[in-house]
Amino acid sequence: MAIVLKRGSLPRTPHTEFYGKDGVLALEEIHGSYGFSGPWARKLHIRSYPTEQVLPPKKADFSFPLNAPKEAEILQPFLIQTGDMPYEGDPLRGRKPIIFGSSTISSICKPVKSMKDDEFFRNGERHEIYFVQEGDGVLRTEYGNIEFKKNLYLVIPKGTTYNIKLKSKKAWFLIVESKWPIVFPPHYINKGGQAHMSAPIVETEIESPVLHEPIDKRGKFTVYVKHNSGKVTKTVMGHHPFDVVGWEGALYPFGFDILNHHGIAREIHTAPPVHQTFQTGNVPNNGFSLCSFVPQMEGWHPKEVPAPYAHFNVDSDECMFFCNSSYGARKGFIQEGSLTFHPGSTPHSPQGKAALRSLASRGTMSKRLAVMFDTYFESLKVTETGWKYRDKKYVLSWDERNFKNDAGKGSYESPTQ
Numbered sequence: 001m002a003i004v005l006k007r008g009s010l011p012r013t014p015h016t017e018f019y020g021k022d023g024v025l026a027l028e029e030i031h032g033s034y035g036f037s038g039p040w041a042r043k044l045h046i047r048s049y050p051t052e053q054v055l056p057p058k059k060a061d062f063s064f065p066l067n068a069p070k071e072a073e074i075l076q077p078f079l080i081q082t083g084d085m086p087y088e089g090d091p092l093r094g095r096k097p098i099i100f101g102s103s104t105i106s107s108i109c110k111p112v113k114s115m116k117d118d119e120f121f122r123n124g125e126r127h128e129i130y131f132v133q134e135g136d137g138v139l140r141t142e143y144g145n146i147e148f149k150k151n152l153y154l155v156i157p158k159g160t161t162y163n164i165k166l167k168s169k170k171a172w173f174l175i176v177e178s179k180w181p182i183v184f185p186p187h188y189i190n191k192g193g194q195a196h197m198s199a200p201i202v203e204t205e206i207e208s209p210v211l212h213e214p215i216d217k218r219g220k221f222t223v224y225v226k227h228n229s230g231k232v233t234k235t236v237m238g239h240h241p242f243d244v245v246g247w248e249g250a251l252y253p254f255g256f257d258i259l260n261h262h263g264i265a266r267e268i269h270t271a272p273p274v275h276q277t278f279q280t281g282n283v284p285n286n287g288f289s290l291c292s293f294v295p296q297m298e299g300w301h302p303k304e305v306p307a308p309y310a311h312f313n314v315d316s317d318e319c320m321f322f323c324n325s326s327y328g329a330r331k332g333f334i335q336e337g338s339l340t341f342h343p344g345s346t347p348h349s350p351q352g353k354a355a356l357r358s359l360a361s362r363g364t365m366s367k368r369l370a371v372m373f374d375t376y377f378e379s380l381k382v383t384e385t386g387w388k389y390r391d392k393k394y395v396l397s398w399d400e401r402n403f404k405n406d407a408g409k410g411s412y413e414s415p416t417q
């Protein structure tokens with residue numbers, strides 16, 4: 001995140017004497033990345049360091065194992081129906097990894113209740129981006145609170161301590177984790193540190209955390225820390241973790257509405273890089289790009305074919321989460337929450353007569369909404385959960401025998417959306 005923010009009160013000169021409360025020396029913490037060379041934030045805790053464990057750490061009663069079934073080693077495209085996964089648990093224990101690689105993990109979480117007030121989570125091994133498919137509530141962090149609702153991305157740096165409160169009866173999150181910070185693409189940013197005027201994002205549309213009064217409270221507060229490929233350790237602190245009187249820096253959680261990705265169209269079909277909202281790692285050598293397929297004008301060239309071409313990026317495994325069923329190239333196969341995973345080693349294309357059907361949508365507004373993440377030089381696998389909720393028929397869904405009565409007429413997008 002290129003924008004340096006300052007919230008609450010803290011000394012003007014870093015690492016100098018400061019009192020957030022009369023007579024109580026505030027204690028400083030640096031939340032850094034890339035070995036003190038990357039984005040960082042400085043926090044001033046009202047009286048205690050965030051290191052004060054008061055009980056020996058122990059293994060948590062839950063974890064996020066990354067197990068791939070043997071059968072999933074057969075190369076194939078996947079369609080995982082996350083809409084069929086049950087709503088259960090809270091935002092902490094309800095997380096279920098479905099796809100993973102050496103640097104990337106994607107999970108679905110469909111909680112039916114808030115996290116407990118005195119329980120917190122810290123992902124100590126991956127940066128996270130949540131996409132809110134359903135529900136609303138508050139992401140509470142030591143940096144402050146971010147209200148969330150449907151269609152918001154929540155970008156949460158590795159090491160952030162947080163608690164999620166639901167306002168709705170249930171919620172549905174897509175979570176993608178990366179070893180590296182998740183940022184707006186550097187090529188969208190000009191030399192002055194602002195987004196280019198021609199970029200699809202405007203960084204001033206971010207939802208930054210609202211810092212409230214520090215919670216100066218002693219007691220037993222559990223922070224579950226995720227580490228070492230999905231293990232979780234229970235640590236117990238002697239004071240409330242949201243005891244920050246002020247912070248400044250460029251490493252902090254923020255929200256960004258997918259509809260604030262301002263789509264760029266052209267006369268003919270537009271390739272995915274124009275849909276990119278975020279990236280992580282050293283793109284295009286590792287990490288992933290995350291794209292937002294927002295409603296926008298289909299190409300208006302008189303001979304335009306709005307359906308995409310068959311394609312594969314041989315260096316990328318491609319995952320796409322469909323927020324609604326209005327995606328012409330997959331019409332009839334997807335429902336809300338379908339997630340396709342197309343390995344980079346084989347091409348994929350629209351099914352059946354989608355290309356012919358798409359001609360009628362030339363120059364019209366699409367109603368699609370989808371989130372795509374494409375890895376670079378990282379092969380992904382499905383977990384046992386991903387395998388369980390796959391559509392077994394998907395791999396043969398391009399077989400022309402399925403389309404023998406299809407004249408290629410009718411709408412390209414779902415009529416229900």
Ligand SMILES: [Fe+2]
Nearest residue numbers: 311318342348
């Ligand atoms: Fe694709």
